[in-house]
Amino acid sequence: MIVSKSNKSYQTMNDFPDENWLVQFAEQGIDIGMTAEEAETAFYVVEDGSALAMKIVSSTPYYDFVTDEKGNLVDVTPTAKPQPETSREEQLEAQVAALQSQVDALLGVSE
Amino acid sequence: MQVTKAINIDLIEKSVKPLIYAKQNDSQTRFIAASLFANGQPFSVPDGVVAMFRAGKPDGTACFYDSNETGTPAITIEGNLVTVELAEQVLTAPGNVQAEINFYTAGGEKLTSFSFAIQVEKSVLTDQEIVSSDYYNVLTAQIKAAQDAAQNAQTSAGQAEQALQEVEQLVNTVSETIQQAGQDQVSNIQQAGQEQITAVQQAGAQQTAAAAAEADRAQGYAESINPAQFVKTVNGTGPDASGNVEVQAGVASVFGRTGEVIAQEGDYNAGQIEETASRVFVSPEQKTKIDTAYSTSSGPLPIENGGTEADNAETARENLDVPQKVNVLGHNTNFNYTSYNGGDANDITREFHEFVFNMTNIPSSDSGYGFLDVSTTNGSGFAPSSQGVILQKFYGYSSGRMFYRTRRNGTTWSNWLCPFPFNGTYSGTGAEQTISLGFQPRFVMVKKIGATNHWWADQSSGDQYVTITSTGFTVSGTSSSGASYSGASYRYIAWR
Numbered sequence: 001m002i003v004s005k006s007n008k009s010y011q012t013m014n015d016f017p018d019e020n021w022l023v024q025f026a027e028q029g030i031d032i033g034m035t036a037e038e039a040e041t042a043f044y045v046v047e048d049g050s051a052l053a054m055k056i057v058s059s060t061p062y063y064d065f066v067t068d069e070k071g072n073l074v075d076v077t078p079t080a081k082p083q084p085e086t087s088r089e090e091q092l093e094a095q096v097a098a099l100q101s102q103v104d105a106l107l108g109v110s111e
Numbered sequence: 112m113q114v115t116k117a118i119n120i121d122l123i124e125k126s127v128k129p130l131i132y133a134k135q136n137d138s139q140t141r142f143i144a145a146s147l148f149a150n151g152q153p154f155s156v157p158d159g160v161v162a163m164f165r166a167g168k169p170d171g172t173a174c175f176y177d178s179n180e181t182g183t184p185a186i187t188i189e190g191n192l193v194t195v196e197l198a199e200q201v202l203t204a205p206g207n208v209q210a211e212i213n214f215y216t217a218g219g220e221k222l223t224s225f226s227f228a229i230q231v232e233k234s235v236l237t238d239q240e241i242v243s244s245d246y247y248n249v250l251t252a253q254i255k256a257a258q259d260a261a262q263n264a265q266t267s268a269g270q271a272e273q274a275l276q277e278v279e280q281l282v283n284t285v286s287e288t289i290q291q292a293g294q295d296q297v298s299n300i301q302q303a304g305q306e307q308i309t310a311v312q313q314a315g316a317q318q319t320a321a322a323a324a325e326a327d328r329a330q331g332y333a334e335s336i337n338p339a340q341f342v343k344t345v346n347g348t349g350p351d352a353s354g355n356v357e358v359q360a361g362v363a364s365v366f367g368r369t370g371e372v373i374a375q376e377g378d379y380n381a382g383q384i385e386e387t388a389s390r391v392f393v394s395p396e397q398k399t400k401i402d403t404a405y406s407t408s409s410g411p412l413p414i415e416n417g418g419t420e421a422d423n424a425e426t427a428r429e430n431l432d433v434p435q436k437v438n439v440l441g442h443n444t445n446f447n448y449t450s451y452n453g454g455d456a457n458d459i460t461r462e463f464h465e466f467v468f469n470m471t472n473i474p475s476s477d478s479g480y481g482f483l484d485v486s487t488t489n490g491s492g493f494a495p496s497s498q499g500v501i502l503q504k505f506y507g508y509s510s511g512r513m514f515y516r517t518r519r520n521g522t523t524w525s526n527w528l529c530p531f532p533f534n535g536t537y538s539g540t541g542a543e544q545t546i547s548l549g550f551q552p553r554f555v556m557v558k559k560i561g562a563t564n565h566w567w568a569d570q571s572s573g574d575q576y577v578t579i580t581s582t583g584f585t586v587s588g589t590s591s592s593g594a595s596y597s598g599a600s601y602r603y604i605a606w607r
Contacts, residue, residue, distance in 0.1 A: 004540075011546065013535035025549045030582050032547045057600055060538045081598070087590050 001053045002043040003073070008061035010046075010053075017048040044073040052076065115142040115194070120212075120224045123149050129227040135234040136241055138199040139179065145193045145212065147224070153191040156214065162186045163213040164195050166229070168243060169206030174198060176248040185248075186212075197229070200246035205233035534604040536560070541589050541597030548583035552605035555584045560600040564592055 002020050003010045013021055020043055026036035034042065044065070046053045052075065056063065059078040066075035086094075103109075118129035133141050147154040156162070164186060166174040176198055179185045185196040193212060201208060208229040214222040345356040365372035386392060537546055551570070557577050558565040566574035568584060576594035578585045586594035586601070594601060 007540050009538045009540045009544070011535060011537040013548070014533060021549065022547055025547055025582070028549070030547070030549050032582065033545065057536075057538070060600070061540070061598055087592070
C-alpha cells in the first residue's frame with residue numbers, strides 16, 4: 001500500500017504488497033506524472049493487510065500521520081468524520097417522494 | 112762555631128767593592144753570605160746551577176773550590192743567598208785576597224760576580240808553619256766529567272739509534288729476502304703441480320685411448336662370435352644363422368578357455384565397458400519409464416533424461432538440449448524444444464519457449480484433440496497442424512507474469528492472455544485521479560467497496576467515471592455514487 005502524504009489517499013496493487021510501484025514505474029520510464037524522486041517522497045509505504053493498513057483504510061482520509069524521529073510512518077490517529085452530505089439527486093428524490101405521498105393522499109389512492 | 116759576613120753583590124751594576132776582614136789561618140769558622148741582585152732586584156739562582164769560589168792570594172797562589180778540606184760542600188745556595196765557607200788556604204797568606212764567585216750551568220754557561228776583597232790580618236803568633244799553596248778542590252771537575260760522560264752517553268745513544276736503524280734495515284732486508292724466497296717457492300710448487308696435472312691428463316688420455324681400442328677389439332670379437340657354437344636348443348628349438356631362437360609365447364587361458372579364444376556373451380559387464388556415440392546406458396529408473404510408456408496408453412511422456420514423475424514441459428526445458436525423437440502413444444512423433452530471448456514488445460521482456468510435436472500417423476480417433484503443438488511467431492516456427500493446438504507463451508519479466516496465446520487450425524492467434532489479472536484498491540480523493548498500473552490494460556473493472564456501484568472500461572469504451580490510459584486508468588465522479596468519492600474505498604481488477 002502506498003499512502004499519499006498530501007491528501008491521505010491510498011492505493012494497493014497485488015503485485016506490490018509492500019513496495020512503492022510508482023517509483024519503479026518512473027525508473028522504467030513509464031509516465032506517472034512525477035519523477036521517481038518525487039514519487040519516493042510523496043508516499044508512505046505500508047504493508048498490505050497490516051494493522052496499520054487496515055486502520056488507514058477504515059479512517060481515510062480522516063486521520064493524522066504519526067511518524068518516528070526518522071520520519072517513518074508508524075501509526076495514524078483517526079479524526080472526526082464529517083456527516084455525509086445528501087446529494088442533490090437524493091434531495092430531489094426525497095422531495096418527489098414527499099409530494100407523491102401528498103398527491104396520493106389528496107386523490108385517495110391507497111398503497 | 113761560625114762567623115758570617117753578609118755582603119751584597121749586584122751581578123749587573125758594579126758598586127763599591129765589598130771588603131771582608133779575616134784572621135790568618137782560621138779554619139772552618141768564617142763564612143760569607145752573599146746576597147745576589149740584578150739591577151737592584153734579588154737574583155734567584157736557578158736550580159741545577161753550581162757555584163765555585165775563586166780567590167787570588169797576596170803570595171801569588173790561588174784557590175778554586177766548592178768544598179772544604181774535609182770534603183764537605185763549602186757553598187750552599189738558597190734563592191739569591193749564596194753562603195761560602197772560607198777554606199783554610201784562603202787565609203794562609205796575610206794581605207788582600209781578591210775573590211769572586213763563579214756560577215755554572217749544566218750546558219756549560221758561566222756567570223761570575225764582580226770581585227770583592229778579603230783583608231787577611233797576620234796572626235800574632237803562628238801556631239805552626241802552614242805553607243800557603245794552591246788549593247783546588249772542585250766538584251766542578253766532577254761535574255765536567257759527568258757532563259763529558261753525558262756527552263759520551265748522548266753520543267752513544269746516537270750510535271745506538273744508528274745501530275738500531277741499521278738493525279731495522281737489516282730486518283727489512285731479511286724479511287724481503289724471505290718473502291721473495293717464499294714467492295719463488297710457491298711459484299716453483301705451482302709450476303710443479305701444473306706439470307704433474309699435465310702429466311696426469313696425458314696419462315689419462317693415453318689410458319682412455321687404450322680402453323677405447325680395447326673396447327673396439329672386444330666388440331669385434333663379440334661380433335665374430337657365432338652364438339650357435341654356444342646355444343644348443345631352447346625348448347627343443349635350435350638357433351638360426353643369426354643366433355636367434357624363436358620361442359612360442361602366450362597365456363595359459365582366457366576366461367577359463369584355452370586355445371584360440373573368441374569373446375562371447377558374459378565376458379564383460381556394463382561396468383567394464385564405455386559408452387559410444389551410438390550406444391548409451393540408461394538407469395533402471397529410466398528403463399522403467401520407457402517400458403511403461405511403451406506398454407501403456409496412459410503413461411507419462413517419455414521426454415525425460417533422468418527426470419521424475421513431474422515430467423512436463425518445464426522439466427523438459429531443463430533436461431533437453433537437443434532434439435529428441437520419441438514415440439508418443441505408439442505414434443511416430445518428433446519432439447523439439449528450444450528457448451530464446453524474444454526481445455521487448457509492449458514494454459514486456461519476452462523469453463520464448465518453443466515446444467514442437469510433429470505428429471504423423473495419427474489415428475482418426477485422435478484427430479483434432481489434445482496434442483500439444485507449440486510454436487513461435489518468429490517466422491521460423493513450426494506451422495500448426497490440423498490436429499494440434501499451438502501454445503506460445505512468454506514471461507513478462509517487467510511484471511513478473513506469464514502470458515500466453517493460442518491458435519488452432521490456421522494462422523489466427525488469440526489475444527495474449529494472462530491467467531492472473533492485476534487487482535488492487537484505492538481510496539477516493541474527491542477529485543479525478545489516475546491509477547498507474549505500468550501498462551495499458553485491455554479491460555478494467557472497478558467496484559465501490561460496501562456499495563453496489565461498479566464500472567468497467569476497455570480500450571475503446573466503458574462506463575461513466577472509468578477511462579483506460581496508456582499506463583493505467585483514471586477514475587472520476589466525486590459524489591457518493593462516483594468512482595472517486597472522498598473517503599470511499601474501491602477495488603479494481605485489470606487485464607493486460
